[in-house]
Amino acid sequence: MTDAGRSEAKPPTRGRYAPTQLDEQEILRRGLETFAELGYAATTVRELARRLEVSHNFINDRYGSKGDFWRAVVDFALLGAQTKFDRRLAESRDDGERLRGVIVQLYRLSANASAMNRLLTDESTRDSDRLDYLHERFIKPFWDSIEPAIGRLVAAGRIPRVSSHVLYTAITGPALALAHDPIADRLDPALAPVAEQDRNSLADALSGLVLDGLLRPPVQ
Template sequence: MTDGNRRAARSPTRSKYAPAQLDESEILRRGLETFAELGYAATTVRELARRLEVSHNFINDRYGSKGDFWRAVVDFALLDDQNEFDHRLAESRDDDERLRGVIVQLYRRSANASAMNRLLADESTRDSDRLDYLHERFIKPFWDSIEPTINRLIAAGRIPQVPPHVLYTAITGPALALAQDPVADRLNPAAAPAAKQDRKSMADTLSSLVLHGLLRPCRQ
């Protein structure tokens, strides 16, 4: 037997990594963490395969392309959110309660979704087809659902009349900032690490602060 045959006998023919041993949700969760950490451009199919411990052609075989995998990741992270917002809007009694309920829910959701926050913050600065996808699938439906409430509150003098993108930034910007734990730790070094603090309490404090500045008191 030649040396080459001996090596072949010892090493069965297979890809560098075995087929995926992870369930779908874990595959997508790891994909989300990778895109959030590295950004889309720097996230290669090879790097995704390494982190998923799969063969290099796994992403293309199962999802079609890196772009298709990115869309699957985003759908996994955000697809149920709008149903929750719609439910909150439907069960509220008035516009004040509707807006408060949605913002509190948004901030609580964001407090425990740092990877998605980083991805959204990064993609929102880039004019790309990925931003088009985020806008059509998630950003626009969210804004369309709360815009009638906001318009009525503006007409009632409860919210200042400013351009929609300014209001969008005022509402969503602080929620995305909940992912900035390293900054929080530097600003408040005496406290416990931000990642280990009560995330719900942190979200509620921030949403109360934002709502206090956004909503003027009711006219008597």
């Protein structure tokens, strides 16, 4: 090939996006926001690539598949949560105070993690391997950690004797609802936007309401 031919040769075609300059936490955070906003089925690899500004092959090359990326996102979002619950459980010898501390912690975590709350709410309505993953890795360990205290409180007459499903819904349902900022803004426009309010104060007000209804005082 002549020098002229070499000078006219075009450079190799590159993907639409250059390799990402985002760190791992930002990649996973954007992934979480996308799954929470669109749901798993509507979140395509192409849409993830667009939001991360990476090549279409990035997710598969780095994580293996969309499903593997989803699991990495969930692990990132819930990292250390159970450790915090376990720490609260160890802080008191009284089952009532032990349960109260964990529920307050759960609601504060939920109030400050609306994207993960939306993802959990959506996945909890679908019978899927993703729900199996959430249950085995996070939901079951949480419930197993508080169930002994709940059992003793039920036996002592401080918590109503109802099914585990009812108790689970009573405890976690309001926490998940802390992600429902759009309806909260419509219910109380004077507080809008709720997302900009003190999230811990909102969580404490709600957890207090739930605990006052759920947990009876000790029998004298």
